[in-house]
Amino acid sequence: MGLTFAKAFDQVRQSGFRSINVTYPEKELVTSKVMVADPLMRAIGTVKAVVFEVDGPKGINTGYSGFMNAYLAGQGTANPGKACQMGTGGVGKATRSAPHQFWPVFQGL
Numbered sequence: 001m002g003l004t005f006a007k008a009f010d011q012v013r014q015s016g017f018r019s020i021n022v023t024y025p026e027k028e029l030v031t032s033k034v035m036v037a038d039p040l041m042r043a044i045g046t047v048k049a050v051v052f053e054v055d056g057p058k059g060i061n062t063g064y065s066g067f068m069n070a071y072l073a074g075q076g077t078a079n080p081g082k083a084c085q086m087g088t089g090g091v092g093k094a095t096r097s098a099p100h101q102f103w104p105v106f107q108g109l
Helices: 005-014 026-033 039-044 062-075 090-101
Strands: 019-021 049-053 056-060
Touching: 005 026, 026 056, 039 062, 039 090, 062 090
Parallel strands: none
Antiparallel strands: 019 049, 049 056
């Protein structure tokens, strides 16, 4: 396409799309173009999905919710103990933030 991310985002929005999926590294760039209602999601600093609403685009971090739903389904609220996370992309930021919701003293390596 030969467009910058900003121009591609505006073109998609003006073309009538209802939503888009955003991948790394643009999932960090798009945060400046959307409203993120949840303070935890804003703190993570990435947006995986954008929904175009009448009052403006809304950003959602599905990496966080997907990880938490899977963890809670398999482990409940059991503390994972010492953990090692490899990778710091958008989903890595989300999964790094997720344990702190239940275990404020959680420490990754």
